[in-house]
Amino acid sequence: MKRQFNLQNRRYIGNKYKLLDWIFDNVQRNCDGDTFLDIFAGTGVVAERFLTTQKKVILNDFLFSNKVIYEAFFNSNRVDYRHIEQVIEELKELANNSKSQNYFDKHFGDKFFSKKDARKIGFIRQALDDYLNDKKLDQTEYYVLLASLIYSTDKISNTVGHYDAYIKGKQISDRFEFNLIQNVDTTSNEIEIIRGDANKVAETTKADIVFVDPPYNSRQYSRFYHILENLVEWKKPKLYGTALKPEAENMSDYSRSSAKDVFTDLIEKLDCKYIVVTYNNTFKSKSTSSQNKITLEQITEILKSKGDTKVLSKSYRFFNSGKTNFDDHKEYLFITKVAV
Numbered sequence: 001m002k003r004q005f006n007l008q009n010r011r012y013i014g015n016k017y018k019l020l021d022w023i024f025d026n027v028q029r030n031c032d033g034d035t036f037l038d039i040f041a042g043t044g045v046v047a048e049r050f051l052t053t054q055k056k057v058i059l060n061d062f063l064f065s066n067k068v069i070y071e072a073f074f075n076s077n078r079v080d081y082r083h084i085e086q087v088i089e090e091l092k093e094l095a096n097n098s099k100s101q102n103y104f105d106k107h108f109g110d111k112f113f114s115k116k117d118a119r120k121i122g123f124i125r126q127a128l129d130d131y132l133n134d135k136k137l138d139q140t141e142y143y144v145l146l147a148s149l150i151y152s153t154d155k156i157s158n159t160v161g162h163y164d165a166y167i168k169g170k171q172i173s174d175r176f177e178f179n180l181i182q183n184v185d186t187t188s189n190e191i192e193i194i195r196g197d198a199n200k201v202a203e204t205t206k207a208d209i210v211f212v213d214p215p216y217n218s219r220q221y222s223r224f225y226h227i228l229e230n231l232v233e234w235k236k237p238k239l240y241g242t243a244l245k246p247e248a249e250n251m252s253d254y255s256r257s258s259a260k261d262v263f264t265d266l267i268e269k270l271d272c273k274y275i276v277v278t279y280n281n282t283f284k285s286k287s288t289s290s291q292n293k294i295t296l297e298q299i300t301e302i303l304k305s306k307g308d309t310k311v312l313s314k315s316y317r318f319f320n321s322g323k324t325n326f327d328d329h330k331e332y333l334f335i336t337k338v339a340v
């Protein structure tokens with residue numbers, strides 16, 4: 001069975017996939033060490049890129065779905081893919097024949113997915129918990145299958161890539177295919193996976209290099225990816241509004257007016273040799289939700305108080321083939337050598 005999904009094969013706002021070479025080359029040139037902490041890891045693509053040069057890689061993000069994805073891709077070297085393939089075939093068959101309504105098709109059918117696809121997704125999600133409880137799956141297999149379900153679900157959603165709204169007024173076709181993820185070879189690395197608030201993690205986790213890529217505007221990741229969070233947590237909560245969101249959880253202070261204070265607190269707490277921060281200057285953006293909560297000057301000042309700081313920048317056009325209207329849209333990379 002083809003392993004369809006690589007780590008980067010999901011739609012995720014603010015992911016740094018297209019900037020990886022630039023980030024990697026500059027970190028290599030300016031930093032040394034063998035432990036790397038990606039403290040707002042998102043998709044995990046930045047952490048993945050550093051596996052070749054770092055002995056230990058630590059990933060943190062406060063979303064439940066991201067933790068499952070990290071466990072599946074980075075912590076499953078010894079997983080038995082043959083067994084997983086058998087289970088997938090069995091689940092596909094059972095899901096195809098499932099006649100009764102479940103939480104997922106009741107709420108999201110004919111909205112974010114076709115009715116039939118939502119039924120299959122909900123059926124498989126429940127079956128994964130049942131199989132784990134009945135010891136038909138071990139914990140690692142469970143993570144690989146659940147991450148595969150996340151990627152398979154995300155691929156067919158009737159959205160523009162996040163779940164703030166579904167696209168209305170169109171016939172949604174049945175497209176769901178339960179496909180597998182391809183895990184990452186981490187046999188030469190030590191991997192640590194954390195699901196926590198970055199500022200708390202900074203109090204207890206040491207690393208040589210810390211990569212800091214927080215949200216900078218008011219868009220809350222937990223609200224954008226609520227369906228994936230809901231699918232992973234599987235607590236079947238009550239839903240509200242036309243986007244069918246549950247009650248808010250994991251709301252980031254980085255997306256509020258407190259952003260500058262939490263950023264300052266984080267940088268003060270980090271126990272490391274180098275801090276690498278990415279930032280893009282959409283501060284003056286016309287849409288209020290994409291206006292940055294911290295300015296370039298503020299970030300520079302906060303980082304300089306921690307140590308010698310280099311500021312590198314790259315025109316957005318460079319990696320977006322000129323498709324954007326923001327003439328002065330730039331991506332910044334700060335590299336701070338922490339003063340001892």
Ligand SMILES: C[S@@+](CC[C@H](N)C(=O)[O-])C[C@H]1O[C@@H](n2cnc3c(N)ncnc32)[C@H](O)[C@@H]1O
Nearest residue numbers: 014015016040041042043062197198213221252
């Ligand atoms: C800009 S994205 C990171 C993108 C990532 N570098 C990538 O390439 O995919 C910011 C991430 O920070 C997470 N986040 C926001 N506030 C957080 C907090 N207080 N603690 C931990 N994670 C947080 C979000 O869930 C989101 O995944």
